[in-house]
Amino acid sequence: MAGGVIEYHVGGTPPITMTVGSGGVVGGNLVELSDDWTVIKAADNSKTVIGVALTDGAAGDTVAVAVSGVYGLTAAAAGVVTQGGRIMAGGSGLFKAATDPDGTYSEAEGEIALQIVGIALADIANDGTGPVLLTIG
Numbered sequence: 370m371a372g373g374v375i376e377y378h379v380g381g382t383p384p385i386t387m388t389v390g391s392g393g394v395v396g397g398n399l400v401e402l403s404d405d406w407t408v409i410k411a412a413d414n415s416k417t418v419i420g421v422a423l424t425d426g427a428a429g430d431t432v433a434v435a436v437s438g439v440y441g442l443t444a445a446a447a448g449v450v451t452q453g454g455r456i457m458a459g460g461s462g463l464f465k466a467a468t469d470p471d472g473t474y475s476e477a478e479g480e481i482a483l484q485i486v487g488i489a490l491a492d493i494a495n496d497g498t499g500p501v502l503l504t505i506g
Contacts, residue, residue, distance in 0.1 A: 374423050377490075377500045380437025387419075387434050389426035396424045397442060397498075398462025399486060400434055408434060410462035416483040418458050420505060435503065439490065442501045449497075450489045456501060457484040464501070 374397040390403040392410060400408035401417040411418045421440050426432040444450060445459030450466040459465030467485050486505050493499035 374421060374435075375441025375498070375500075376423075376435075377439040377441065380435065380439075380503065382437045384423060384433035384435045385420070386431050389428055389430045389432055391428050393427045393430075394422040394425065394432060394462060396422055397440070398422045399442070399458050399464060400462065401458070408432070411458035411460075413458060413460035413465075414484055415458040418484075418486045418505060421503065422462075436505055437503050439500050439502050441498050442487070443498045444493050444495055446495055448493070449495045450493050452489055452492050454489045455485045456487045456489055457481075458486065 387406055387408045390407045390409040394410055399411035399418050400422050401411040401415045403409040420434040420436040423433040443463050445463040445465045448459045448465035455467035456464040457467040469481055487501040487503045490500040
């Protein structure tokens with residue numbers, strides 16, 4: 370999804386402007402912090418995802434990062450998720466279904482809760498793109 374991201378519903382919090390770190394980002398990538406006010410493509414199982422890059426950016430560029438709303442995000446190769454399923458970073462800025470051993474996402478499983486970044490609003494296949502409600506924070 371080079372160049373931008375599908376915006377289904379822009380959230381109430383305005384996007385924030387961040388500097389792009391090494392490796393660059395593509396519009397629609399989940400991004401995580403790598404340094405002060407600097408983002409990179411979110412790594413697999415990241416606990417520091419802050420949002421979705423709204424445009425492409427090379428290292429040193431600035432990009433707008435959405436922190437709320439509904440956006441068209443792309444699943445990783447092993448990222449299939451069903452409607453209503455929680456998602457987490459699946460590597461390279463993509464997402465995958467969140468894993469939860471007992472389906473409760475309880476406080477005792479705080480590690481998993483930190484990794485959840487959204488809810489799929491439709492079934493999304495491996496390598497597919499679909500609407501995701503961001504629930505970061």
